[in-house]
Amino acid sequence: xxxxxxxPEKQRNMIVNQDLLEYDDTPCVDGPALSERIIAIITTAGLxxxxxxxxxxxxxxxxxxxxxxxxxxLIMSHVSTNFDRTGFQQDLNLVFPIERxxxxxxxxxxxxxxxxxxxxxxATPPMAHEAVAKDLAGLLHGxxxxxxxxxxx
Amino acid sequence: MGGLAHYxxxxxxxxxxxxxxxLHSEKTRPPRALWVPFxxxxxxxxxxxxxxxxxxxxxxxxxLERTDGPILDDFPDGPxxxxxxxxxxxxxxxxxxNFGDGTHDISVEDDPLAALNQEIELMRSWYEMFxxxxxxxxxxxxEVDFETCIKYLVDFISDKxxxxxxxxxxxxxxxxxxxxxxxxxxxxxGLARPGLATDxxxxxxxxxxxxxxxxxxxxxxxxxxxxxEVLKGMSDRxxxxxxxxxxxxxxx
Numbered sequence: 001x002x003x004x005x006x007x008p009e010k011q012r013n014m015i016v017n018q019d020l021l022e023y024d025d026t027p028c029v030d031g032p033a034l035s036e037r038i039i040a041i042i043t044t045a046g047l048x049x050x051x052x053x054x055x056x057x058x059x060x061x062x063x064x065x066x067x068x069x070x071x072x073x074l075i076m077s078h079v080s081t082n083f084d085r086t087g088f089q090q091d092l093n094l095v096f097p098i099e100r101x102x103x104x105x106x107x108x109x110x111x112x113x114x115x116x117x118x119x120x121x122x123a124t125p126p127m128a129h130e131a132v133a134k135d136l137a138g139l140l141h142g143x144x145x146x147x148x149x150x151x152x153x
Numbered sequence: 154m155g156g157l158a159h160y161x162x163x164x165x166x167x168x169x170x171x172x173x174x175x176l177h178s179e180k181t182r183p184p185r186a187l188w189v190p191f192x193x194x195x196x197x198x199x200x201x202x203x204x205x206x207x208x209x210x211x212x213x214x215x216x217l218e219r220t221d222g223p224i225l226d227d228f229p230d231g232p233x234x235x236x237x238x239x240x241x242x243x244x245x246x247x248x249x250x251n252f253g254d255g256t257h258d259i260s261v262e263d264d265p266l267a268a269l270n271q272e273i274e275l276m277r278s279w280y281e282m283f284x285x286x287x288x289x290x291x292x293x294x295x296e297v298d299f300e301t302c303i304k305y306l307v308d309f310i311s312d313k314x315x316x317x318x319x320x321x322x323x324x325x326x327x328x329x330x331x332x333x334x335x336x337x338x339x340x341x342x343g344l345a346r347p348g349l350a351t352d353x354x355x356x357x358x359x360x361x362x363x364x365x366x367x368x369x370x371x372x373x374x375x376x377x378x379x380x381x382e383v384l385k386g387m388s389d390r391x392x393x394x395x396x397x398x399x400x401x402x403x404x405x
Contacts, residue, residue: 011395020180026159028184028220029167072289081394084194084352091200100207126156133160147217150170151196152154
């Protein structure tokens with residue numbers, strides 16, 4: 001299922017024909033070496049803590065995942081049925097690699113793991129994310145984050 | 154995903170991302186992306202493969218040190234794990250319940266709730282084994298007790314206006330969460346069985362062989378025929394995944 005050619009025709013057509021926004025090239029922000037950066041994870045897997053409100057389809061909202069969260073408490077309320085969840089059920093790090101990032105910090109490969117990480121739900125119109133992203137950028141700057149890794153599902 | 158990267162980078166934050174669909178990254182041109190040849194839902198390759206996951210993570214993070222964007226690099230290797238046959242199946246996994254004679258003495262046509270509850274009870278020890286082993290469960294996401302979710306799904310088949318257990322969220326969302334509850338229970342029970350199972354094997358079993366699958370097809374049909382545009386939209390692919398759409402023909 002890794003390649004479009006391996007997918008069922010309906011799913012392939014849905015992906016190929018998905019209406020995407022076009023963007024001008026955005027200049028890359030420069031920064032220090034990876035070993036000096038503070039890294040935050042942003043997932044679009046629809047993850048959140050069990051007590052958080054579930055995601056609402058079509059709304060560009062996010063949930064906060066503090067670094068000291070009990071990661072076994074994270075659940076997934078993504079609306080889509082069309083991606084594998086069995087991997088997540090067995091191992092959170094497959095979609096939200098918090099332990100791997102902590103290991104890279106311990107090995108000196110990255111500077112620090114940020115205190116807060118964030119989750120969106122994919123299958124949301126990109127324009128719905130624009131205003132929220134401005135807000136989120138302020139939070140990330142406030143946490144001195146100097147590198148963000150985004151991972152969808 | 155690509156949009157978020159543009160917005161954050163415009164605000165002075167260096168971003169890098171995993172791309173599961175290369176075509177989308179080619180179109181949205183995020184500042185930095187690593188395309189990975191993994192299944193949708195598995196951005197870091199495979200579960201319980203920490204060294205491989207770390208390698209994918211490291212390769213993605215290394216892109217932060219480059220400014221020659223838009224960057225779209227390719228990760229060279231597929232995920233680790235046992236080889237599958239042409240149908241995507243791994244040999245050795247069997248469904249969690251023996252569906253032999255005598256275990257399904259209640260027909261889903263005659264009494265869907267009793268039939269479903271019987272099946273759920275048959276699988277309970279496997280589900281509990283999964284929770285004990287993994288110290289977590291995705292069941293409980295709706296904040297409604299499991300039995301109430303199951304009853305709501307069955308009641309919905311005969312009356313789409315049956316009162317939902319939660320009224321603080323839209324009805325379609327409650328319905329979706331109830332289907333997620335049931336799927337999580339069955340998949341976690343399935344994952345507790347000896348041997349590895351692929352997502353497709355579990356899905357073929359869940360949607361195609363269980364009473365739960367039969368109930369879901371009826372829920373899907375009720376949505377399609379409801380006259381409610383939102384519910385009708387859900388029946389397209391929100392209840393039955395695209396790779397199981399052929400099952401809909403059996404109820405049409």
